[in-house]
Every structure is written in structure tokens, then in C-alpha cells.
Amino acid sequence: MSGIKVDLCGIKLANPVLTAPGPNVRTSMQMLEAVKGGVGGIVSKTISTHPAKDIKPTITRTFFHGVMNCETWSEISYQDFLADLEAVKKTGIPLIVSLGYSAQQLSILGEIIEKEIDPHGYEFSTHYVGKEIEPLKQIALSLKGKVDKPVFMKISPNSPNIENIARHLSEIVDGFVAINSFGPVLDFDVEAIDSPLSSDFGQGWLSGPPIMPLGLRIVYQIAGIQNKPVIGVGGISSGSDAVKYMMCGAKAVGICSAALTHGPDIYGKVSRQIEQWLDQHNYIELSDIYGLYAEKTTQRITGSYNPVINVNDKLCVGCGNCISKCPNHALFMDEQKKQVQVNADNCIGCGFCRGFCPQQALTIKRRTGSD
Ligand SMILES: Cc1cc2nc3c(=O)[nH]c(=O)nc-3n(C[C@H](O)[C@H](O)[C@H](O)COP(=O)(O)O)c2cc1C
Ligand code: SF4
Ligand code: SF4
Known part of the structure; x- marks a missing residue:
């Protein structure tokens, strides 16, 4: 112990x-x-x-x-x-x-x-x-x-x-x-x-x-x-x-x-x-x-990058909890995959939706050229 x-x-x-x-x-x-x-x-x-x-x-x-x-x-x-x-x-x-x-x-x-x-x-x-x-x-x-x-x-x-x-x-x-x-x-x-x-x-x-x-x-x-x-x-x-x-x-x-x-x-x-x-x-x-x-906190990277939400498709179970929590309508359900997807043009990277995912499938990542 x-x-x-x-x-x-x-x-x-x-x-x-x-x-x-x-x-x-x-x-x-x-x-x-x-x-x-x-x-x-x-x-x-x-x-x-x-x-x-x-x-x-x-x-x-x-x-x-x-x-x-x-x-x-x-x-x-x-x-x-x-x-x-x-x-x-x-x-x-x-x-x-x-x-x-x-x-x-x-x-x-x-x-x-x-x-x-x-x-x-x-x-x-x-x-x-x-x-x-x-x-x-x-x-x-x-x-x-x-x-x-x-x-x-x-x-x-x-x-x-x-x-x-x-x-x-x-x-x-x-x-x-x-x-x-x-x-x-x-x-x-x-x-x-x-x-x-x-x-x-x-x-x-x-x-x-x-x-x-x-x-x-x-x-x-x-x-x-x-x-x-x-x-x-x-x-x-x-x-x-x-x-x-x-x-x-x-x-x-x-x-x-x-x-x-x-x-x-x-x-x-x-x-x-x-x-x-x-x-x-x-x-x-x-x-x-x-x-x-x-x-x-001394090792944190903040402010210097353009963030976007990331959905971990290994964790997302498609419950849909997060969708209505995005004030910018950046999350939507992919009905075929039964998983949430991100409209990266709408996502401002505020991070609010993360707290509503029971699977911890949502994280903030650095925006890349493909986002
Ligand atoms: C009813 C009540 C009486 C308290 N009386 C005292 C007190 O006599 N002296 C003191 O230093 N703090 C007093 N406090 C403050 C607590 O010690 C503590 O600092 C504060 O409530 C935050 O902790 P908590 O969220 O665990 O209650 C009192 C708090 C409550 C709720
Ligand atoms: S980070 Fe903000 S803008 Fe992006 S999907 Fe989540 S709630 Fe919407
Ligand atoms: S709340 Fe989490 S598990 Fe549910 S749909 Fe959104 S990302 Fe997927």
C-alpha cells in the first residue's frame, strides 16, 4: 500500500x-x-x-x-x-x-x-x-x-x-x-x-x-x-x-x-x-x-496553434451525446459508421464538447493541412 x-x-x-x-x-x-x-x-x-x-x-x-x-x-x-x-x-x-x-x-x-x-x-x-x-x-x-x-x-x-x-x-x-x-x-x-x-x-x-x-x-x-x-x-x-x-x-x-x-x-x-x-x-x-x-503545466502548449476537435473512432460508440453540445454545429452523425464526424470548417476548437463524451473519445489536436 x-x-x-x-x-x-x-x-x-x-x-x-x-x-x-x-x-x-x-x-x-x-x-x-x-x-x-x-x-x-x-x-x-x-x-x-x-x-x-x-x-x-x-x-x-x-x-x-x-x-x-x-x-x-x-x-x-x-x-x-x-x-x-x-x-x-x-x-x-x-x-x-x-x-x-x-x-x-x-x-x-x-x-x-x-x-x-x-x-x-x-x-x-x-x-x-x-x-x-x-x-x-x-x-x-x-x-x-x-x-x-x-x-x-x-x-x-x-x-x-x-x-x-x-x-x-x-x-x-x-x-x-x-x-x-x-x-x-x-x-x-x-x-x-x-x-x-x-x-x-x-x-x-x-x-x-x-x-x-x-x-x-x-x-x-x-x-x-x-x-x-x-x-x-x-x-x-x-x-x-x-x-x-x-x-x-x-x-x-x-x-x-x-x-x-x-x-x-x-x-x-x-x-x-x-x-x-x-x-x-x-x-x-x-x-x-x-x-x-x-x-x-510548465510543459503545456497553448495559444500558439490552431486547434480542432478530434474523434477517436476506436472509442466513439455513436451515442450522439456530444452533437447538441457544439454551439457551432461542427459535430454530426455518420449514419453508416454510426460514429460522430467533425465538420472542421465549423469547429473553432473551443473544447466544450469534450466534457460530454462518456467514452473520452473527444480530444483537441493541432489542426493540420487536411483539417
Ligand atoms: C457552517 C459553517 C461554519 C464554518 N465555520 C468556520 C469557522 O468557525 N472557522 C473557519 O475558519 N472556517 C469556518 N468555516 C469554513 C470551513 O472551515 C471551510 O473553510 C469551508 O467551508 C470550505 O470547505 P468545505 O467546502 O469542505 O466546507 C465554516 C463553514 C461552514 C459551512
Ligand atoms: S471543440 Fe467547440 S467548436 Fe469544435 S466541435 Fe467541440 S464544441 Fe464544437
Ligand atoms: S459523445 Fe463520444 S461516444 Fe458519443 S457520439 Fe460523441 S464522440 Fe461518440
Whole structure:
């Protein structure tokens, strides 16, 4: 079997799947369920110096298996949460405590949690503290000044210049987590003409599968611009999702929404699927796939040729799925061969039809004199 252990700044994970902070890790009960479910490490629900005062309801399903929420940080006081953290610490599972938000708050909380819990690491959320480099540096420094363990900075996807933030903050923090939920966004019930969320006009933050392409892009950028490890979060619910994040440069991954939707066994399931994926593709360990996408993209040929679609007649079964997907009417059925053919004069090489072929028979090729 392939090796899936991870050394994250000295934090030894049996597998690369962590919890991401949310209602899935609100209390010791949920964190212990995650341990039972096979998680590699716990990142606890964000606590601050004051309990949050969210007005419920705060979570709903939304488009494309997504989740929308208007939850802030924990409504449990940090004093009460100490017992929950203690219970998790006792299991021996790596524990990263998530803290928010200002420099002063992190200084207070860092000192207390370090003394009372002595966790394996810390994560701080930048969700409500702006996007300017200097204040973010002050926040990071205030926590680093109080704790000896690795500190991870969680990136909000709304930040306009993420590479700049990562470059500057990597001088201070030990690693990054990307991404937090995206928004604000809005969805509502068209029949009731009402939002399922209690926030002002029902807006919320989007997570789950719809934000995965955003997370991949941001992890790719952060991993490419600096050398500190990145934990990839956003829309992960399968081993191949996690593998994609690692190919973009993530060393480990975090899951929140899929644990809400599928329950705590999802952590172990994703971990096993990562292992199977590595086995099936003859990779020995995770380091074989870290950053593989970045390596491959440097070899890509784009823009410099005039492409056209190619139908592999060994794979095409003539189902006709692709024909209506071409906005330029470049695909048609050859009734005798019972296979799709290309009108190369109409094909502009946009590539859209490829995603609709169940046989993977459609590829883009360089146009030759005969096309
Ligand atoms: C209901 C809910 C509450 C969340 N609360 C927190 C939080 O307290 N701190 C934090 O850093 N992220 C929080 N998040 C963001 C998640 O940790 C994660 O970054 C985001 O949801 C994307 O991952 P996912 O698609 O696996 O959910 C929350 C997400 C949800 C859905
Ligand atoms: S590549 Fe674009 S233009 Fe060409 S056949 Fe496919 S959808 Fe049509
Ligand atoms: S979708 Fe694929 S298999 Fe079906 S007709 Fe088109 S090319 Fe052939």
C-alpha cells in the first residue's frame, strides 16, 4: 500500500485528511466522532474571546450540492471549550486549535490555550479582519509571540491579491490553509420568497463542491509563490478531490461541508480513496504527487496553434451525446459508421464538447493541412 503519512511542520499525521472548522467540530462529541471516522488530525471550530451571538437558522443547502451559512465563530465560550479540547488532546490525535480574530484576541487566546491545552498547532482565521498586509502581519505576530507550536493562517478567498498576502505572511507563519467559504452570496426559496438563513436579507457564505475550482486556483497560487506548506480546503468529498489539491501543491486537506452532508465517516473514506488512487496510479507516497499539476503545466502548449476537435473512432460508440453540445454545429452523425464526424470548417476548437463524451473519445489536436 502507498504511504499517506504527512509531516506538517513537525505535526505527524497518520493520513492527510483534517477536519476544517465548522459545525462538524463544534464540541468534543463531534471531534471524537471525526477521530472514530478516521480523520488524520483535528482542526477545531474557531473560538474567540467572546462567544458568537449568531441568530439561527445559520446553515442551508444551496445550488450544486453546496452549503450556504451565516455562522460566525463558536457560540461556546473559550472557557467552556477547554474541556472539549482536553478530551480530544487525550486521544493523542494531532490537534490544531482555530482562533479568531484581532491581534489582541489572538494574544490572549494563544497564551491561555498554550498553557491549558498545549495543542500540536494553531490556525487563525482572517475572515473578518480585512485584507491589508500590515494588520494581517500584526495579527500573525501576536499569536506567534505567545505560542511555540506551528501557526497556520487561513486565507479568505475574497482577498484581492492572495499571492502578495502569501508572500509577505510566509515570513511569519508556518503554513497556510486555503480556502475559507466564499461570499457573501444569496439564495432563497422561490415559492416562499424567503431565505432559509436568518442573516440580514438572507445572505451567507458558500462552501462545498461549488467552491472547489476556486480553492484549487488559490492553493496553486499560494504553493507556487512561497515554500511554507498549504492545507487545501474547499469542496472536498472524495479521494480524487484531495489528490487534485495535492497536485496543486497542498500537503494535506481539510473537510467541512462534506462531513455535514455525509457524516464523520467521510474523513476515513477520503483517506482510503487517496491511498487507493496512489496505488492504482503506481505512486509510492504522497510526495510523488505534491505539486504535480504545477510541474505539468510548465510543459503545456497553448495559444500558439490552431486547434480542432478530434474523434477517436476506436472509442466513439455513436451515442450522439456530444452533437447538441457544439454551439457551432461542427459535430454530426455518420449514419453508416454510426460514429460522430467533425465538420472542421465549423469547429473553432473551443473544447466544450469534450466534457460530454462518456467514452473520452473527444480530444483537441493541432489542426493540420487536411483539417
Ligand atoms: C457552517 C459553517 C461554519 C464554518 N465555520 C468556520 C469557522 O468557525 N472557522 C473557519 O475558519 N472556517 C469556518 N468555516 C469554513 C470551513 O472551515 C471551510 O473553510 C469551508 O467551508 C470550505 O470547505 P468545505 O467546502 O469542505 O466546507 C465554516 C463553514 C461552514 C459551512
Ligand atoms: S471543440 Fe467547440 S467548436 Fe469544435 S466541435 Fe467541440 S464544441 Fe464544437
Ligand atoms: S459523445 Fe463520444 S461516444 Fe458519443 S457520439 Fe460523441 S464522440 Fe461518440
